[in-house]
Amino acid sequence: MSIRPWVVVEAPDSRGLRRVTRGSETVGSAWSSGDLRRILRHLDFPDDIDLDDPAFISWRGGDSDTWPDRPWRRRATLALMTAGLLASLVLSALVGWPDAAGALTFAQRMTGVLFVLSGLVQGLAAAAALDYWGSRRFRGSGAVVLLGVLIALATDSLLLFMWLEEMEPTPYLLMFLPLWCWSVWALVVLVRDDCWQGVPRPKRFAAGVVVTALLTGVSLAYSTMYQPAAAPMHLSLKAKFGTARSDRGAPFVHVPLSLHMKNTGGIPVYITNDIYTVRGKGATYSEIHGNQDMLREWRRSAGRGNALGDVERYADRLTRTVISSSHVYGPGKWLEVGQEYTVERVFQIPRDAPFGTVAVTMQVSYMRKDRGKLDVDQFKNPHYTWRTNEEGYYCPWQSCGQQLVYGGRVRHNNNLINVTRKPRFVWATWSPGRQPYASVSSLAHWNKTVSEQEVKRELDRYGAASIRAEAEVPVAELLSSAGL
Incomplete structure (x- = not known):
C-alpha cells in the first residue's frame, strides 16, 4: 500500500506561479512559501508544518526553495498593461460616443457604436489582466487581454495613419501616439508569453479576431467613403x-x-x-x-x-x-x-x-x-x-x-x-x-x-x-x- 502526500506543489509556470493541488482538486496557487503556508492553513495544516516533509507535501519541478517569481517586475507589467487598456477604453469612448449619440446617418452611428463596444472590450481586458498576472483562475484571461491589445493597436494605428495625412497639431495626438507605442510593447509581451494557450480552440479565436477586424474596417470605409457620397445633394x-x-x-x-x-x-x-x-x-x-x-x-x-x-x-x-x-x-x-x-x-x-x-x-x-x-x-x-x-x-x-x-x-x-x-x-x-x-x-x-x-x-x-x-x-x- 503506497502512501500519497496530501498536497502536491506543481512546477513553476512562465511567471513563477506554482499550482497547489490535493488529490484531483486545485486548491490554489502560490508565488512564495508564504502563499503556500496560507493555502495550507485553509486546509487545516498547522502553521509550523515542515514544507520539506514528503509525508505531507510533494514537490515537482523544484523544492521548497524554488520560487522564481519576480514580484516587482510582474506588478509593474500588470500596472502598465492595465493602465494602457484603461486609457485605450477612454480614447475609444471619446472617439465613438459623439458618433454613436449624434451622427446623422445610420452607418456613422454604427461606427460610433463599434468604437464604444471596443472600449468595453478593452475594459473587460483590463479586468482580465488582473487575473492573467494573478492567479489565472480564468483560462481565457490571456486571450481576452490579447484581444484588447489588438483592438488598441488597430485603433491607435488608424488614428496615427489619419493624423499623418496632414500632421496638424491636435491634443489627441498626446494620447493616441503614446498608446500606439504601448500597444506594440504589450503585443510583444503577450506573444512572448504565449498568452493564447489557455484558449480551448486558438484557431477559432484567431479567426474571430480577423473577422471582427475586417468587419470594422469595412464599416469604417462605408461610413467615411461610400455612404456620404451615395446620397445625392441637390x-x-x-x-x-x-x-x-x-x-x-x-x-x-x-x-x-x-x-x-x-x-x-x-x-x-x-x-x-x-x-x-x-x-x-x-x-x-x-x-x-x-x-x-x-x-x-x-x-x-x-x-x-x-x-x-x-x-x-x-x-x-x-x-x-x-x-x-x-x-x-x-x-x-x-x-x-x-x-x-x-x-x-x-x-x-x-x-x-x-x-x-x-x-x-x-x-x-x-x-x-x-x-x-x-x-x-x-x-x-x-x-x-x-x-x-x-x-x-x-x-x-x-x-x-x-x-x-x-x-x-x-x-x-x-x-x-x-x-x-x-x-x-x-x-x-x-x-x-x-x-x-x-x-x-x-x-x-x-x-x-x-x-x-x-x-x-x-x-x-x-x-x-x-x-x-x-x-x-x-x-x-x-x-x-x-x-x-
Whole structure:
C-alpha cells in the first residue's frame, strides 16, 4: 500500500506561479512559501508544518526553495498593461460616443457604436489582466487581454495613419501616439508569453479576431467613403416676377418678386450664405454693322466695368444698377429632404426708370448636413465689420468695405476626422449687391489668410457647394402690367 502526500506543489509556470493541488482538486496557487503556508492553513495544516516533509507535501519541478517569481517586475507589467487598456477604453469612448449619440446617418452611428463596444472590450481586458498576472483562475484571461491589445493597436494605428495625412497639431495626438507605442510593447509581451494557450480552440479565436477586424474596417470605409457620397445633394432655385402695380401717391411702380428654394436631394443641407439682388439694366442703343464692330463695342463696355461677358449687337455701354438686395433664407438655417421655402418680396422702380430690363440674381451656398454639424447658434448671429466694438471683426471700410460676417465651428460627422485634425470653421461674408462668400478652413479668425488649396479641400470634405438662379423681365412689360 503506497502512501500519497496530501498536497502536491506543481512546477513553476512562465511567471513563477506554482499550482497547489490535493488529490484531483486545485486548491490554489502560490508565488512564495508564504502563499503556500496560507493555502495550507485553509486546509487545516498547522502553521509550523515542515514544507520539506514528503509525508505531507510533494514537490515537482523544484523544492521548497524554488520560487522564481519576480514580484516587482510582474506588478509593474500588470500596472502598465492595465493602465494602457484603461486609457485605450477612454480614447475609444471619446472617439465613438459623439458618433454613436449624434451622427446623422445610420452607418456613422454604427461606427460610433463599434468604437464604444471596443472600449468595453478593452475594459473587460483590463479586468482580465488582473487575473492573467494573478492567479489565472480564468483560462481565457490571456486571450481576452490579447484581444484588447489588438483592438488598441488597430485603433491607435488608424488614428496615427489619419493624423499623418496632414500632421496638424491636435491634443489627441498626446494620447493616441503614446498608446500606439504601448500597444506594440504589450503585443510583444503577450506573444512572448504565449498568452493564447489557455484558449480551448486558438484557431477559432484567431479567426474571430480577423473577422471582427475586417468587419470594422469595412464599416469604417462605408461610413467615411461610400455612404456620404451615395446620397445625392441637390438644391433647386426659382425666381419669378409678379404683376406690377402703380403707386397712386408716388411716381413708382411696385414689382412683386417670388423667391423659391427646395431641397430635392437625398440629404439635409445647411445654408451657409445666400443673397438675392435686383438690378436695373441700362444701355445706349445703336446700330452696329459687322462682328468686329460688335466685339469692339463689347470691349468698350467691358472696360467700363461690365465684366459679366454680355455681348449684344445693338446695346452699348451696358450698366447695372442695384435696386434691391437681401438674404433669401438666412445663414445658419437648414433644409430637410423635400423641404421648400418661398418668400415674397416687393421692390420699386420709377415710372421713368432708365432701364431696359430688370433682372434678379439669386445665389445660395450650402453644405451637406451628413458630413458635418455646424454650430448654428454661433453661426447665425452676424458680426458688423464697421463697428469698432466688434473685437476681432472690425475692419476699416476702406480696406474691407461694409460687410456682415458669419462664423461658427463645424464638426465632421465622422469623429475620427475631428480627433486627428485641427478644429474647422465655416466663414461667410455678405454685403448687399455683391457676390456672397462662404468657406471652410482651420482659421479661427475670419480676417486671416488661408491658402486656396486648403479651402477647396475642406469644401470638398464637407460637401459644400453653391447654386445660382436668374430671371429677367423687360421694364416695358412691368409698366404695361401696371396700366402705364
